[in-house]
Amino acid sequence: MFSKEQVEEIKLIVAYQRQNPHLSYKVAYEAIKMRNVINRLKAEAPDDFKNEAILTIGEEKMERFFERFVWLEDLLREFDSESAELLKNMESAMLARIVLKARKNKMDKEFTD
Secondary structure (H helix, E strand, O other), X not given: OOOHHHHHHHHHHHHHHHHOOOOOHHHHHHHHHHHHHHHHHHHOXXXXXXXXXXXXXXXXXXXXXXXXXXXXXXXXXXXXXXXXXXXXXXXXXXXXXXXXHHHHHHHHHHHHO
16 A cells, blocks of 8 residues: 555654654654755755756746845845855755655656546
């Protein structure tokens, strides 16, 4: 019924929920997914997602995405370089989420077809 990866993911979610019993399953699921994204970001350079993100959202939207982050990063750097670095990490996390969500949607669609 479930793949080995799905079983492992369910185990992680249940363990996370046991450590944080006040959280819902959905919150635990999102926390595990975000942890997986962060682990992937540590393993891959942010630019690894750039080409796939361009294919997912389009070159024009991608340019606007980067323009806004660069503007905000410059603004933050004037006041707090650590915040600017946090924003850079957030930019990478958002690109990763866009790519991973697009992959998931594609897999879901293939599975239901």
